[in-house]
Amino acid sequence: MDRIIVEGGRRLSGEVRASGAKNAALPILVSSMLTDGPCVYDNVPALKDIESICLLLEDLGAKVETSGSKVQIDAKGIFKHEASYELVRKMRASVLVLGPLVARMGRARVSLPGGCAIGARPVDLHLKGLELLGAEIKIEHGYIDAIAPKLKGAVIYLDTVTVTGTENLMMAAVLAEGETILQNAAMEPEVVALADVLKGMGADIEGAGTPEIRIRGKASLSPVKASIIPDRIEVGTYMVAAALTGGDVTVTGCNPHHMMSVMDKLRQTGIKVDVVGDSAVRINGNGHIKSIDIKTVPYPGFPTDMQAQFMVLMSVADGRSVITETIFENRFIHVSELKRLGADITITSGSTAVVKGVPGLSGAPVMASDLRASASLILAGLVASGETEVNRVYHLDRGYEKIESKFEGLGAAIRRVRE
Numbered sequence: 107m108d109r110i111i112v113e114g115g116r117r118l119s120g121e122v123r124a125s126g127a128k129n130a131a132l133p134i135l136v137s138s139m140l141t142d143g144p145c146v147y148d149n150v151p152a153l154k155d156i157e158s159i160c161l162l163l164e165d166l167g168a169k170v171e172t173s174g175s176k177v178q179i180d181a182k183g184i185f186k187h188e189a190s191y192e193l194v195r196k197m198r199a200s201v202l203v204l205g206p207l208v209a210r211m212g213r214a215r216v217s218l219p220g221g222c223a224i225g226a227r228p229v230d231l232h233l234k235g236l237e238l239l240g241a242e243i244k245i246e247h248g249y250i251d252a253i254a255p256k257l258k259g260a261v262i263y264l265d266t267v268t269v270t271g272t273e274n275l276m277m278a279a280v281l282a283e284g285e286t287i288l289q290n291a292a293m294e295p296e297v298v299a300l301a302d303v304l305k306g307m308g309a310d311i312e313g314a315g316t317p318e319i320r321i322r323g324k325a326s327l328s329p330v331k332a333s334i335i336p337d338r339i340e341v342g343t344y345m346v347a348a349a350l351t352g353g354d355v356t357v358t359g360c361n362p363h364h365m366m367s368v369m370d371k372l373r374q375t376g377i378k379v380d381v382v383g384d385s386a387v388r389i390n391g392n393g394h395i396k397s398i399d400i401k402t403v404p405y406p407g408f409p410t411d412m413q414a415q416f417m418v419l420m421s422v423a424d425g426r427s428v429i430t431e432t433i434f435e436n437r438f439i440h441v442s443e444l445k446r447l448g449a450d451i452t453i454t455s456g457s458t459a460v461v462k463g464v465p466g467l468s469g470a471p472v473m474a475s476d477l478r479a480s481a482s483l484i485l486a487g488l489v490a491s492g493e494t495e496v497n498r499v500y501h502l503d504r505g506y507e508k509i510e511s512k513f514e515g516l517g518a519a520i521r522r523v524r525e
């Protein structure tokens with residue numbers, strides 16, 4: 107397993123370009139199953155999770171061709187309705203094939219995605235929505251079996267805001283008979299991006315980006331060419347890196363409108379954040395970081411995927427910060443690793459951690475556990491004295507494209523040791 111070694115103390119400066127968003131690319135690549143022609147996507151990030159979803163689509167019978175950040179998918183040849191455990195266990199977002207498979211094939215058999223480090227990650231709302239659309243759902247031997255010769259539009263209230271739940275049901279509804287209304291829908295930019303691609307295929311969707319999405323089903327959809335939106339979580343990660351190191355970093359190729367809550371929180375810590383044109387942000391870390399409280403909530407609030415990164419910033423801030431995680435029940439795994447680096451963090455309840463800023467962190471070997479926790483360990487290594495060795499970086503490779511070369515380009519002393 108590869109390791110990444112970071113020598114702390116370097117001030118980051120310069121420019122770094124955002125990659126395409128993993129969490130937009132995954133549902134958009136899957137949406138190619140809703141038509142019988144070659145769909146062409148660009149600005150697709152080169153990530154392990156993207157490889158996994160392409161392997162799954164090929165296993166179902168689609169033709170996938172990749173060249174650089176361009177991916178072409180032709181679903182004409184899809185002949186299977188079963189997504190195997192082998193493939194789904196590698197990435198729980200594979201559950202996104204459920205809705206499109208039922209819409210296309212009239213049935214689907216998808217391995218029930220297991221939980222992961224950050225929580226149980228149930229898919230009950232995905233299944234409730236499909237049942238309301240007329241699918242008969244059975245769960246046995248660890249598989250979801252969904253049968254629906256023809257899905258029919260319905261009003262679906264989602265008890266919890268769910269990003270992939272909203273995406274799965276939107277993809278099922280675009281080929282259903284009649285009108286579907288998703289209530290309490292997720293408003294993340296990745297949901298809006300998927301809706302835009304589906305509309306490009308001829309789908310009739312209104313309200314994406316609001317809590318109520320109205321979908322009028324169509325008999326068929328056409329192939330599309332689309333570009334993946336920038337990854338707002340990757341951008342936020344580099345913004346925090348600049349703040350941590352007192353650096354001067356411009357992140358290009360991003361969409362500042364997707365970063366409002368992260369930019370606001372960074373400004374509250376005293377960091378200078380400027381929007382440059384309509385596709386770049388510039389961060390000037392003036393070295394002094396004020397402690398503030400954060401609470402993760404669905405978009406447009408502060409994103410849970412930025413919680414670990416922000417905790418690192420608060421661990422070297424000038425006071426006490428209360429961090430509340432409301433989305434996942436176990437998303438503080440990075441706390442014990444950060445404490446090995448000298449951070450002063452106390453988990454006061456399942457969802458709350460109190461961070462007391464310390465003058466500095468000290469490098470040590472640490473263990474990555476989930477994607478964003480791994481990124482937070484790299485960030486901590488950038489400011490810790492001495493060397494920090496992050497193990498199990500395969501977690502990182504799932505969601506951060508060329509992370510060490512991007513950080514090296516900003517002046518970090520970082521290298522990967524391939525095992």
Ligand code: EPZ
Nearest residue numbers: 129199227228229230231232266267268269270433434477
């Ligand atoms: C998406 O996960 C993202 N993944 C996650 O990013 C992100 O953290 C999360 O949304 C929240 O923003 C992708 O888009 C591929 P949810 P998702 O369904 O859709 C509960 C990363 O690092 N819930 O919005 O799986 C669930 O337990 C990943 O890139 C149900 O109870 O998250 C959680 O508490 C990590 N029943 C809450 O809703 C359901 O049927 C939000 O989960 C579905 C979800």
